Amino acid sequence: MSLLDVTDLRVAFGPTTVLSGVSLHLDPGETLAVLGESGSGKTVTAQAVMGILDPPAVVVGGCVRYRGQDLLTLPERERRRIRGREIAMVFQDALSALNPVFTVGYQIGETLRIRDGLSRREALHRAVELMDQVRIPAARQRVHEYPHQFSGGMRQRVSIAMALALDPAVLIADEPTTALDVTVQAQILDLLGELRRERTMALMLITHDLGVVAQVADRIAVMYAGRVVEQADVHQLFRAPAHPYTAALLRGAAISGTPPSLRDLPSGCAFHPRCRYAAAVCRTVAPSTVDLGGRSAACHFAREVLVDPAAR
Amino acid sequence: MVRFVVRRLLQMVIVFFGTTLVVYAMMFGAQGDPIQALAGEKPVSAAQRAYLTEHFHLDHGFWYRYADYVGGLLRGDLGDTLTLRPISSVLAGAWPYTLKLAGLAMVVVVVVGVGAGVLAGVRRGGLFDAATLALTLVVIGVPVVVLGFLGQYLLGIRLRLFPVANEGDLYSLILPALLLGMLSLATTVRLTRTTVVENLRADYAKTARAKGLSRTRVVGVHVLRNSLIPVVTFLGVELGSLMAGAVVIENIFNIPGVGFTLARAVRTEDGPTVVTIVSLLVIVFLVVNLAVDLLYAVLDPRIRYA
Structure with a gap:
């Protein structure tokens, strides 16, 4: 059984249908690349899975099963328990995705304090460890700095550390390298790959970049106009596309x-x-x-x- | 940071001399015969006239009198009113009222204004949002004089909920403070609502939700902290209109505060008192705005003063 199973997911934006039946699945420990041009519904799919769509976007059909349980029918309170702990998300632009007025240490440790009841000191200590794991140099000092004091690549590492805080089984990364320099892009992709291996975590990597796909993905789901038009193993797909x-x-x-x-x-x-x-x-x-x-x-x-x- | 404060303080010195000069010149130009104004219709004896002329240097030119006045201020001598009471003791009696009034008004503005603004922002498009929008528009459109009398009449005289004039206790200041705060309150609600709506849509709010935080925490910690930045700035500037409003409200409710004293001094052409009070208000305004700027840097770490 797949870890995450999205079946016929439909999302509407008022009268406009943005997802017209998206189906894809994610197995434990694998990397699935969701490939598509902008507007094809990649981000909406990710946010629907997370349950963080902003109105007027609403899920109008389908189901999202995590370990066999349909998330869409869960009450908000239980859905929240899944977020961050089971399925976590990294966003495209780390500068705007991080809160500008809190230190990175606060933001990385926040879920640990609020949800796991760690003390301020313990959470800070854990934040430093997480920053070490995503290879941020001088983590002990930098944990007290604010997002704007980091470079683009380091900021994205911070948001990855934040997503990993509760040790999720699935990490959804929504174009995590699009806002970065080419050299930094490769580093972040390598990091995501390494983290996935170390933690046997499943990675859903949303991208419009074929190069990224070839580099890290096990399987690919290609999206077009709100549908998954092809899903295949990366080697098969590159050797012989079916769509x-x-x-x-x-x-x-x-x-x-x-x-x-x-x-x-x-x-x-x-x-x-x-x-x-x-x-x-x-x-x-x-x-x-x-x-x-x-x-x-x-x-x-x-x-x-x-x-x-x-x-x- | 220290350099920033020093530079701001130096700027304040310039502003201080500028405003005192302007206000002094205006009172100087507007004055007819202050001694006759003081005595009203009664005749003033030659001896009295000579003494007052001597005491206030009325026979000297503008620059001499301005320099004399500012020299006194710098020595900490606020001068005397035309009735020969030390202005410092007049103010000592008046400040507590105004401080209490303005303080209460500020509490109302912050608690009710920010509270209602957040609620309206979170429930954007809902009934509460629509109601506050309509209400605040009405309040913003009505001058404080009208608001003051209206509130006094409705809440004080018709409903008898509050005393209609100052009775010396804090309770009798609640209605005036409410009305004084009303204007800033309306704008605060609108401003808070707008920034909350904006921040709710921000990416970091989405991140906070993706972390599995409760809505209360997303709004109450992440969104609120960011939304307060423009609101605090606004409130600092708004202190000026609060002071202007205090002049009106204190007169309507007979509160012997600074605004009341100022209005009386203007009526009686009491030049020294007017200039001194206005200068003090200017200083208060400058100091508060400096404090707001420093607070701004505390609220928003992206701002650092070099």
């Missing part, structure tokens, strides 16, 4: 046309106006997800794309 969108991404060529507006999605398959394989059926019928044996794709022609040498 035309993935194929286009891998070719690295610019995909013709623009990403669709969620307000006004194309009929049938949302990708059909930009698709080389589009046929009449694509314009009228939304494809269901096809099981391809250990991998899946939401395309009427998934089997054809899979064996098409031109798609590689």
